[in-house]
Amino acid sequence: MTIITNFLVQPLQYEFMQRGMIAAVLVGIVCAVVGSYVVLRGMAFFGDALAHTILPGIALGYLITGGARDTLFWWALGTAIIAALGIGAISKNAEIKEDTAIGIIFAGMFALGVALISTVRSYAVDLSHFLFGDVLSVSTQSLWLILIFGGLVLLTVFAFYKEFTTLSFDPILAATLRLPVGLLNNLLLTLIAVTVAVSLQTVGVALMVAMLVTPAATAYLITHRLSTMMFLAAVFASLSGVIGLYLSFYLSIASGAAIVLTATVFFMFTLGWKRLRGI
Amino acid sequence: MYPHSHHEINQPILDVSHLTVRYNGRIALDDLTFHLHEGERVAVVGPNGAGKSTLFKVVAGVLQQNSGEVKIFGSRPHGHVCIGYIPQRSQVDWNFPVSVADVVMMGRSAKLGPFNWPRKKDWEFVRHALETVELSNLSTRQIGQLSGGQQQRMFIARALAQEAELMLMDEPLTGLDTPSQEGILDLLDRLKKENVTVMVATHDLDQAEAHFDRIMLLNHRIVSFGEPQIVMQTENLLNAYGGRLRSTDDGKVLSIDDCCDDDEHDHNH
Numbered sequence: 001m002t003i004i005t006n007f008l009v010q011p012l013q014y015e016f017m018q019r020g021m022i023a024a025v026l027v028g029i030v031c032a033v034v035g036s037y038v039v040l041r042g043m044a045f046f047g048d049a050l051a052h053t054i055l056p057g058i059a060l061g062y063l064i065t066g067g068a069r070d071t072l073f074w075w076a077l078g079t080a081i082i083a084a085l086g087i088g089a090i091s092k093n094a095e096i097k098e099d100t101a102i103g104i105i106f107a108g109m110f111a112l113g114v115a116l117i118s119t120v121r122s123y124a125v126d127l128s129h130f131l132f133g134d135v136l137s138v139s140t141q142s143l144w145l146i147l148i149f150g151g152l153v154l155l156t157v158f159a160f161y162k163e164f165t166t167l168s169f170d171p172i173l174a175a176t177l178r179l180p181v182g183l184l185n186n187l188l189l190t191l192i193a194v195t196v197a198v199s200l201q202t203v204g205v206a207l208m209v210a211m212l213v214t215p216a217a218t219a220y221l222i223t224h225r226l227s228t229m230m231f232l233a234a235v236f237a238s239l240s241g242v243i244g245l246y247l248s249f250y251l252s253i254a255s256g257a258a259i260v261l262t263a264t265v266f267f268m269f270t271l272g273w274k275r276l277r278g279i
Numbered sequence: 280m281y282p283h284s285h286h287e288i289n290q291p292i293l294d295v296s297h298l299t300v301r302y303n304g305r306i307a308l309d310d311l312t313f314h315l316h317e318g319e320r321v322a323v324v325g326p327n328g329a330g331k332s333t334l335f336k337v338v339a340g341v342l343q344q345n346s347g348e349v350k351i352f353g354s355r356p357h358g359h360v361c362i363g364y365i366p367q368r369s370q371v372d373w374n375f376p377v378s379v380a381d382v383v384m385m386g387r388s389a390k391l392g393p394f395n396w397p398r399k400k401d402w403e404f405v406r407h408a409l410e411t412v413e414l415s416n417l418s419t420r421q422i423g424q425l426s427g428g429q430q431q432r433m434f435i436a437r438a439l440a441q442e443a444e445l446m447l448m449d450e451p452l453t454g455l456d457t458p459s460q461e462g463i464l465d466l467l468d469r470l471k472k473e474n475v476t477v478m479v480a481t482h483d484l485d486q487a488e489a490h491f492d493r494i495m496l497l498n499h500r501i502v503s504f505g506e507p508q509i510v511m512q513t514e515n516l517l518n519a520y521g522g523r524l525r526s527t528d529d530g531k532v533l534s535i536d537d538c539c540d541d542d543e544h545d546h547n548h
Binding site: 040159160162163165166168169170172173174175176177178179220223224225226228229 | 336339340341357358359360362363364366371372375376377378381382384385386388389391393394396397421437441
């Protein structure tokens with residue numbers, strides 16, 4: 001018994017692990033709820049692209065502030081919102097197919113970000129933190145930012161739950177009910193952008209889409225109600241965050257990768273279980 | 280936040296004049312002029328790509344016309360929430376995690392207003408709507424578990440919960456077996472008593488003739504519009520369908536070669 005208790009408690013003696021756990025759980029919940037809409041509306045590629053597109057913004061902040069981590073959130077937030085609404089506008093008025101347009105923008109912006117960061121000598125380490133996250137270095141101040149902005153996202157989803165759901169299920173119904181469709185679409189894009197900014201330190205740019213999509217998709221497999229889906233996704237995401245950090249601690253693997261791998265295992269198991277039961 | 284236009288008394292529920300719509304440079308609707316009376320049931324019949332869906336979307340106010348006017352109770356459609364648009368079943372994501380009652384409640388999104396959650400009165404509307412379409416016992420089912428006819432009735436219930444006075448139904452009978460089709464047609468009869476005006480796009484000429492007050496024969500323009508026995512004359516049908524009609528030995532028109540659009544097949548899993 002004491003062995004197990006020790007196993008679980010020992011990592012928590014470190015303050016950076018405590019902060020990391022809290023961050024991972026908070027980010028997991030926010031990503032799961034917003035990610036449910038991402039999954040249902042087939043926006044996984046958009047989410048991935050958005051996360052990559054903010055890299056030049058982070059890079060610029062990084063160059064200007066000389067590498068101060070805490071201010072990077074604001075740079076990420078600003079770039080994410082501009083990028084989300086920009087991509088949204090492009091996909092509406094594109095002369096080429098939507099996914100092609102998004103692909104061009106996202107790869108170009110990502111390359112710009114890498115180029116900017118590569119002007120600094122210590123760039124390899126810093127770049128890997130932006131790409132794959134560094135949840136164990138989350139400061140108390142960052143934790144507050146995650147809590148406040150994550151809370152705002154959840155509140156907004158709660159306030160516009162029926163509108164977002166109606167719009168996602170049947171855009172024509174939303175239009176005939178005279179809901180402000182354009183405004184709601186942009187609001188949802190903004191929520192995804194804020195979520196991306198909030199999650200940046202936990203999983204990084206490159207793994208972001210996994211946090212948006214994997215727990216929500218896992219929940220989608222086992223429930224037929226959207227509210228339940230959001231709740232279960234939040235449970236899966238939080239568990240992935242906690243288990244992932246323990247794995248990261250004991251196996252000395254990168255925290256963001258450990259969290260995403262745990263979430264992926266949850267998904268594979270759920271899929272396998274569903275298949276077995278179905279046959 | 281959400282608009283609500285008021286209805287002018289003594290104005291027809293739907294008044295369309297010189298409506299023209301172009302789609303990618305091609306003409307979809309050409310100078311349509313007609314009006315509907317309250318409580319009337321109208322079938323819109325015409326070949327594939329005749330503009331039936333386009334007409335419904337313009338009337339619903341989700342698609343903009345190039346010229347001409349559409350008026351609902353005397354004003355443009357954009358402010359009205361009394362128009363229920365019932366989509367083709369193939370256009371719906373049947374795996375979406377919502378129950379039958381959830382979907383019917385969506386019809387009340389506008390009446391609820393922003394920030395409000397359903398109240399007792401709204402659940403009462405939903406319950407009544409589900410009763411009307413005889414789906415009360417399936418209200419908690421996930422929508423993908425319904426049969427085709429039940430799915431169609433669910434959307435009618437949603438329009439009822441919306442308190443729709445004009446229902447636009449795009450191919451509601453396509454892909455349904457005969458008993459389900461009869462069920463929907465019976466339901467339309469009952470809606471007449473509640474003074475709901477119904478416009479149905481269909482390709483079944485016999486059903487249009489048997490169950491609707493008036494028929495609009497549409498092929499980008501109105502070929503003929505009036506009572507069934509007048510509209511269903513062979514000459515009109517030939518005008519609308521060209522050479523695609525098959526006829527029986529006694530010369531009466533039987534059916535049309537191309538019954539279904541490609542995108543109208545059932546994607547239900």
